[in-house]
Amino acid sequence: MAESKSDILQGTLDLMVLKTLDAMGPLHGYGIARRIEQLSEEALLVNQGTIYLCLVRLVQKGLIKAEWGTSENNRKAKFYSISRFGRKQLIAETGNWERVSGVIGKLLQLRARG
Amino acid sequence: MTRLKQMVARMRALFQTSGLDRDFDAELESHVTMLAEDHIRRGMAREEAERAARLELGGLTQIREAHREARGIPFIDTLRQDLRYTFRTLRRDAGFTTFAILIVGLGIGASSTIFSVVNALLIRPLPFKDPVRLVWIANSGKEGDLSGQTVPVGPFLDLRDQAQSLSDVAAYYAFYGVGDKKLTGEGEPERLTGVPVSQGLFPLLGVHPQLGRIFTAEECKLNSPVALLSAGLWKRRFQSDPAIAGRKLTMNDRSYTVIGVMPSAFDFGSVFAPGSRIDLFLPLPLTQEVNRRGNTLSVIGRLRPGATVKQAQAELSVLSEPIRVRHNRDELHFKVGLLDEHVSGRLRPALLVLAFAVGVVMLIVCANLSNLQLARAAARQKEMAIRVALGAGRGRLIRQMLTESVVLSCCGAALGVILGVTGTRVLAHLDAIAIPLRESVHFDMSALGFTLLMAVLTGVIFGLAPALQVPASAVHDSLKDANRGSIEGRRHSWIRSTLVVSEIAFACVLLLGAGLLIRSFLRVLDVNLGFRPERAAALRIDPGSQYSTREKRNAYFDEALRSVSSIPGIEAAGLTDVLPLGHNRSWSAGAKDQSYSREHPPPDVFVRIVSDGYLKAMGIPLRAGRDLTERDNASSKPVILINETLARALWPGRDPIGQTVTYVDRDREVAGVVEDVRHLALERGSGCEMYLPIRQTDDYSSVDLVLRTTLPPGGLASAVRSALQPLDPNLAGNEFRTLQQLVDKAVSPRRFVVLLLSGFAAFALILASLGIYGIISYSVNRRTQEIGIRMALGASAGNVQSRIILQTLGLAAMGMLIGVAASWILTGALSGLLFGVTSTDPVTFLGMLVVLTAVAVLAGYFPARRASRIDPMAALRSN
Numbered sequence: 001m002a003e004s005k006s007d008i009l010q011g012t013l014d015l016m017v018l019k020t021l022d023a024m025g026p027l028h029g030y031g032i033a034r035r036i037e038q039l040s041e042e043a044l045l046v047n048q049g050t051i052y053l054c055l056v057r058l059v060q061k062g063l064i065k066a067e068w069g070t071s072e073n074n075r076k077a078k079f080y081s082i083s084r085f086g087r088k089q090l091i092a093e094t095g096n097w098e099r100v101s102g103v104i105g106k107l108l109q110l111r112a113r114g
Numbered sequence: 115m116t117r118l119k120q121m122v123a124r125m126r127a128l129f130q131t132s133g134l135d136r137d138f139d140a141e142l143e144s145h146v147t148m149l150a151e152d153h154i155r156r157g158m159a160r161e162e163a164e165r166a167a168r169l170e171l172g173g174l175t176q177i178r179e180a181h182r183e184a185r186g187i188p189f190i191d192t193l194r195q196d197l198r199y200t201f202r203t204l205r206r207d208a209g210f211t212t213f214a215i216l217i218v219g220l221g222i223g224a225s226s227t228i229f230s231v232v233n234a235l236l237i238r239p240l241p242f243k244d245p246v247r248l249v250w251i252a253n254s255g256k257e258g259d260l261s262g263q264t265v266p267v268g269p270f271l272d273l274r275d276q277a278q279s280l281s282d283v284a285a286y287y288a289f290y291g292v293g294d295k296k297l298t299g300e301g302e303p304e305r306l307t308g309v310p311v312s313q314g315l316f317p318l319l320g321v322h323p324q325l326g327r328i329f330t331a332e333e334c335k336l337n338s339p340v341a342l343l344s345a346g347l348w349k350r351r352f353q354s355d356p357a358i359a360g361r362k363l364t365m366n367d368r369s370y371t372v373i374g375v376m377p378s379a380f381d382f383g384s385v386f387a388p389g390s391r392i393d394l395f396l397p398l399p400l401t402q403e404v405n406r407r408g409n410t411l412s413v414i415g416r417l418r419p420g421a422t423v424k425q426a427q428a429e430l431s432v433l434s435e436p437i438r439v440r441h442n443r444d445e446l447h448f449k450v451g452l453l454d455e456h457v458s459g460r461l462r463p464a465l466l467v468l469a470f471a472v473g474v475v476m477l478i479v480c481a482n483l484s485n486l487q488l489a490r491a492a493a494r495q496k497e498m499a500i501r502v503a504l505g506a507g508r509g510r511l512i513r514q515m516l517t518e519s520v521v522l523s524c525c526g527a528a529l530g531v532i533l534g535v536t537g538t539r540v541l542a543h544l545d546a547i548a549i550p551l552r553e554s555v556h557f558d559m560s561a562l563g564f565t566l567l568m569a570v571l572t573g574v575i576f577g578l579a580p581a582l583q584v585p586a587s588a589v590h591d592s593l594k595d596a597n598r599g600s601i602e603g604r605r606h607s608w609i610r611s612t613l614v615v616s617e618i619a620f621a622c623v624l625l626l627g628a629g630l631l632i633r634s635f636l637r638v639l640d641v642n643l644g645f646r647p648e649r650a651a652a653l654r655i656d657p658g659s660q661y662s663t664r665e666k667r668n669a670y671f672d673e674a675l676r677s678v679s680s681i682p683g684i685e686a687a688g689l690t691d692v693l694p695l696g697h698n699r700s701w702s703a704g705a706k707d708q709s710y711s712r713e714h715p716p717p718d719v720f721v722r723i724v725s726d727g728y729l730k731a732m733g734i735p736l737r738a739g740r741d742l743t744e745r746d747n748a749s750s751k752p753v754i755l756i757n758e759t760l761a762r763a764l765w766p767g768r769d770p771i772g773q774t775v776t777y778v779d780r781d782r783e784v785a786g787v788v789e790d791v792r793h794l795a796l797e798r799g800s801g802c803e804m805y806l807p808i809r810q811t812d813d814y815s816s817v818d819l820v821l822r823t824t825l826p827p828g829g830l831a832s833a834v835r836s837a838l839q840p841l842d843p844n845l846a847g848n849e850f851r852t853l854q855q856l857v858d859k860a861v862s863p864r865r866f867v868v869l870l871l872s873g874f875a876a877f878a879l880i881l882a883s884l885g886i887y888g889i890i891s892y893s894v895n896r897r898t899q900e901i902g903i904r905m906a907l908g909a910s911a912g913n914v915q916s917r918i919i920l921q922t923l924g925l926a927a928m929g930m931l932i933g934v935a936a937s938w939i940l941t942g943a944l945s946g947l948l949f950g951v952t953s954t955d956p957v958t959f960l961g962m963l964v965v966l967t968a969v970a971v972l973a974g975y976f977p978a979r980r981a982s983r984i985d986p987m988a989a990l991r992s993n
Contacts, residue, residue: 049177056181061123077141
């Protein structure tokens with residue numbers, strides 16, 4: 001399942017999760033999924049389970065940390081937070097993303113005018 | 115860095131599956147709860163909310179599976195599942211599993227043992243420094259005739275000084291006597307074998323003593339009484355005494371100083387004299403005196419870097435001419451070949467045949483298991499179909515099947531390793547087999563690697579056909595169990611028949627090969643040796659140094675012969691300097707009344723120095739004239755016995771008795787003609803032979819007493835020893851050998867090959883018959899209904915039975931046809947190993963056909979009998 005997703009999408013999801021955690025502080029999987037759904041107006045996540053594949057990858061890479069805790073409604077939940085290494089990676093990736101999207105944006109504008 | 119961290123985490127995940135699963139389950143649980151609560155808050159009913167939450171998550175099972183894949187290493191994870199499943203299946207099918215492991219184990223055990231032998235003899239380099247540049251420099255004489263192959267000291271020295279393509283040349287004395295050195299003084303007297311070596315031999319081979327030092331040039335020149343011990347003797351006789359260097363030993367009444375011990379890895383005997391034990395090394399003086407003894411040196415050289423054997427041969431051929439002239443030796447022609455080739459070249463064809471045979475055996479094993487797996491796969495169609503229905507991909511199922519077969523073959527390989535280790539160990543200790551480097555055969559890392567490779571290869575090969583039978587889409591048919599007699603079923607049985615036919619064909623090839631070799635072996639055993647080895651034995655009784663003159667020695671011989679002859683049970687006794695099937699030497703000898711030139715040289719004649727009574731003791735028939743007597747002594751007329759070949763060569767068509775033979779510069783009158791004796795090998799003709807009376811010459815270096823007995827000779831050993839005790843109180847205890855032992859040793863390499871190949875053929879035959887049995891009973895089972903109908907329509911039991919046996923014979927005939935055709939081509943490769951039969955020997959071919967047919971009929975008979983007892987009513991009613 002995870003293997004069939006294109007690498008770009010996977011990378012994008014990674015970046016979104018990192019950014020979300022950076023901006024919002026520790027969150028559980030459900031919270032992250034909700035947040036991304038809201039931001040993307042429910043367009044990006046096909047099913048919420050996918051988020052966990054992304055989370056386990058990020059944990060294994062050492063970009064985020066996971067810890068069991070209690071949610072706002074007093075439920076036991078696993079909370080994810082961004083690590084120092086993750087923050088550094090996020091800055092680098094953000095730069096990359098902006099460069100690439102800038103180039104693509106210019107390219108697309110060129111096409112529209114031509 | 116990130117990748118490494120991730121890899122480590124994934125690896126770790128492999129070992130914590132259950133913990134991580136539980137953790138993730140809890141996480142999903144909380145996710146579902148939170149999502150459902152949100153839904154409820156928006157007004158959904160609780161049950162519906164939970165269902166929606168699960169749906170939104172994308173299916174709990176699927177997400178769990180994906181999570182497992184994402185965090186671990188999917189390949190290994192699947193493998194682990196497959197393995198667990200495999201072990202469960204195999205345990206359930208214990209009979210099949212045991213059989214499979216057993217035959218794979220036997221096959222792989224045989225393969226790895228043969229591999230170890232091939233590795234030691236043909237692949238692994240000789241245990242010397244830079245062995246690829248070592249060459250064997252022989253004289254160009256007949257094979258087996260040591261005199262013809264060795265070189266005199268003079269030409270050897272010239273060669274050493276002049277050859278440019280060789281960086282170094284060394285030699286050992288080829289005519290060292292086995293058991294020549296009698297060790298006395300401490301403990302039981304023992305005959306030891308010492309090889310005189312030139313000073314440069316050990317440095318040339320790159321061998322260093324593990325203790326002490328090697329000979330100095332001075333010691334070699336002066337023939338000093340110093341000795342280097344072999345590791346074996348040091349361990350056996352001197353308990354590995356670390357202070358052995360400097361100790362004095364008494365051998366042949368002379369005192370020697372031990373100067374060192376050679377390493378145990380240096381086994382001179384196993385390389386240069388297979389089947390014999392070398393105990394010590396002595397200095398070889400390269401003097402005029404040794405030169406006068408003629409061809410005596412075995413020469414080993416080292417190629418200069420960059421030089422090839424061909425260049426060396428070219429150079430030595432040119433060098434031969436002036437050396438020939440200078441030393442007045444017409445017969446000198448240097449022949450250069452790799453040492454490797456000299457040591458194991460002769461066994462190469464036999465080993466290749468064995469390697470090929472073992473390969474064929476493995477193929478039969480594969481075909482057999484493939485067939486069994488197919489049968490199991492057919493029985494498991496339903497299981498497979500269910501798994502497909504539950505979502506297993508075809509690739510996944512094929513992988514599962516292959517995992518199963520590889521697991522089986524690996525288990526078999528484990529058994530094979532045990533067999534291989536045992537086999538090589540037994541072989542290395544079978545002193546009765548005279549093959550070179552036998553002692554260095556052992557199961558090493560490369561054998562282990564080979565075994566592993568074989569295991570995986572075997573598993574994949576025999577698993578392939580069944581794996582490809584995995585149903586692609588015929589889920590419905592299988593589930594409905596409606597495939598009886600369907601196209602699928604027929605294709606199935608076609609593959610199985612092909613496998614059985616190929617098994618029979620392979621078995622046919624092996625049987626033929628083994629048959630030809632067995633017949634050759636019987637022919638060899640049947641050969642007229644010229645002497646009768648049964649009930650004859652030999653004992654070394656070299657006269658000690660106190661018998662310093664010919665008269666004293668003759669008196670010693672008289673006394674020895676007289677005292678053993680009086681023992682009850684001794685029929686005849688005689689003396690000889692050389693026993694058959696051991697060393698040989700030859701001299702040029704001609705008829706006095708003929709003139710010889712370089713174009714017509716006198717024949718090379720094998721020399722034996724014997725006493726009266728020897729012919730009787732050996733059982734060599736006298737053809738004409740008279741035997742030697744006690745009166746043929748130092749003071750009487752010089753006489754000689756010759757064999758029939760020499761008689762024909764010197765005086766064709768004339769009576770040789772009373773003629774005169776001339777050798778070196780002596781004349782002897784022919785007193786008698788005896789039958790040819792196979793002295794070199796059982797497979798080789800005798801050549802010219804002459805027998806000189808021991809009382810008329812000093813030209814012997816050892817003396818063996820040969821006894822012919824009325825009882826098995828082993829029982830007389832102690833009586834003979836006590837009879838000789840007064841003459842020689844230091845008689846060594848290790849020398850009583852029966853002549854049958856000599857013959858057995860001479861045929862041992864052949865026996866070894868024949869035994870192995872017959873074993874392989876028998877194994878192949880059993881497997882092929884099991885294969886036939888398997889497929890016939892399978893087809894009987896499938897056709898129960900059909901047979902029932904036939905019988906209901908009036909077919910008799912005998913009718914059914916003969917149909918099935920005919921079907922079996924059809925398969926066998928096809929296999930034999932292919933097998934015979936293949937053998938016709940392949941047995942040509944055997945021709946070098948055959949003796950007395952041609953590679954297309956009709957008796958062997960016919961015999962093989964009879965044996966295979968009989969086995970096929972037998973294998974088909976049992977299922978046929980079962981079929982003929984089918985109750986038509988029951989068969990029709992059952993499905």
